[in-house]
Amino acid sequence: MSATDQASGHLHNPHGLPDIKPFRLGKHVLERPILLAPMVGVSDVPFREVCLQQGATLTIAEMLPADTAMWKSEKNRLRLRRTAACGPEIVQIAGFDPSMMAEAARLNADMGAEVIDINMGCPAKKVLKKAAGSALMRDPELVEQILRAVVQAVDIPVTLKMRTGWCRAQKNGVDIARIAEDCGIRMISVHGRTRECRFVGEVEYDTIAAIKQSIGIPVIANGDIDSPEKALQVLRHTGADGLMIGRAAQGKPWIFREIRQYLEHGDHARPPSASEISILMQDHICALHAFYGDFRGTLFARKHIDWYSKALPGGELLKSEFMQADCVTDQQDILQNWHREHLSLLTVVAAQTHQ
Ligand SMILES: Cc1cc2nc3c(=O)[nH]c(=O)nc-3n(C[C@H](O)[C@H](O)[C@H](O)COP(=O)(O)O)c2cc1C
Numbered sequence: 015m016s017a018t019d020q021a022s023g024h025l026h027n028p029h030g031l032p033d034i035k036p037f038r039l040g041k042h043v044l045e046r047p048i049l050l051a052p053m054v055g056v057s058d059v060p061f062r063e064v065c066l067q068q069g070a071t072l073t074i075a076e077m078l079p080a081d082t083a084m085w086k087s088e089k090n091r092l093r094l095r096r097t098a099a100c101g102p103e104i105v106q107i108a109g110f111d112p113s114m115m116a117e118a119a120r121l122n123a124d125m126g127a128e129v130i131d132i133n134m135g136c137p138a139k140k141v142l143k144k145a146a147g148s149a150l151m152r153d154p155e156l157v158e159q160i161l162r163a164v165v166q167a168v169d170i171p172v173t174l175k176m177r178t179g180w181c182r183a184q185k186n187g188v189d190i191a192r193i194a195e196d197c198g199i200r201m202i203s204v205h206g207r208t209r210e211c212r213f214v215g216e217v218e219y220d221t222i223a224a225i226k227q228s229i230g231i232p233v234i235a236n237g238d239i240d241s242p243e244k245a246l247q248v249l250r251h252t253g254a255d256g257l258m259i260g261r262a263a264q265g266k267p268w269i270f271r272e273i274r275q276y277l278e279h280g281d282h283a284r285p286p287s288a289s290e291i292s293i294l295m296q297d298h299i300c301a302l303h304a305f306y307g308d309f310r311g312t313l314f315a316r317k318h319i320d321w322y323s324k325a326l327p328g329g330e331l332l333k334s335e336f337m338q339a340d341c342v343t344d345q346q347d348i349l350q351n352w353h354r355e356h357l358s359l360l361t362v363v364a365a366q367t368h369q
Pocket of ligand 1: 051052053054055056076077106133134135136175205236237238239258259260261262
């Protein structure tokens with residue numbers, strides 16, 4: 015079933031979600047997009063590729079500091095890599111100085127970025143040693159200066175990622191969203207927690223709904239969306255134009271396909287087969303090895319196997335064996351052996367997980 019009525023350009027949803035108009039972001043027309051959230055140390059090129067293959071509409075790269083002097087580090091050099099396999103190149107920048115942010119945006123646009131996303135969503139202070147990221151929400155005047163400077167600096171769309179406010183007592187998400195729209199921001203993603211809450215406590219979606227009601231640009235809802243049912247519930251509650259998924263995609267990138275199927279067709283997606291899960295895992299780990307090289311590749315691979323193994327009964331066994339391997343070849347051998355030896359077990363698991 016096509017989710018779009020060609021004549022009206024509106025979506026018709028099997029769950030009775032209200033029709034929404036597809037919207038444009040640069041050259042891309044988006045219909046209830048499901049985005050991979052930017053996550054430092056996670057949303058690298060290999061993971062973005064996997065998520066795109068598994069149904070993510072867009073993937074946002076890990077945040078890049080606006081201070082170009084920091085781009086020479088190995089870590090940031092890799093974050094600057096471009097590849098078409100990640101989909102439209104959305105570069106997230108984090109900083110506190112309007113002219114630095116504008117310059118970083120301009121340079122990234124020159125290097126092929128299709129969208130610049132501004133980080134006011136995560137506690138970037140740790141990285142930048144100064145109040146940036148969500149801490150900026152405490153200072154609406156500075157927010158406005160940054161947004162205006164960046165929007166004026168580039169002729170590609172600029173988007174904003176933010177939280178519901180600075181703290182529970184000062185939930186100024188609606189004010190910041192209005193400022194953003196006024197400055198020419200083209201889409202806002204909102205994590206339903208304040209900066210003060212960090213990742214603790216329940217996400218609240220009322221403020222996201224209030225933001226959606228207050229502005230005319232597309233709003234993407236984010237925070238604790240971990241199943242197709244939750245995705246539907248959040249869309250209903252917020253009226254958002256799309257969703258953003260972060261931690262729930264770790265070790266389960268096919269969640270994008272599951273959510274898409276449920277939202278668009280009203281039923282559950284075919285579960286990934288035993289070999290699909292195992293091959294996906296192997297391909298992902300090989301891509302990490304190729305991207306980061308031996309030393310860092312081995313470390314990053316451990317992190318992802320830790321997540322993948324949680325979804326697999328007997329995964330503990332795989333994990334403990336894998337964590338002891340300290341070179342790329344050993345890690346790949348372990349995965350190949352696991353694939354051979356546990357294929358029948360994986361088949362049962364896949365069937366159970368996706369009933
Ligand atoms: C490990 C990790 C790294 C993150 N890095 C960023 C980042 O670079 N930029 C950003 O705006 N948000 C960052 N976030 C926040 C996520 O994008 C997202 O808003 C948050 O995890 C809530 O979504 P979720 O509940 O679906 O995970 C990060 C979150 C995590 C867990």
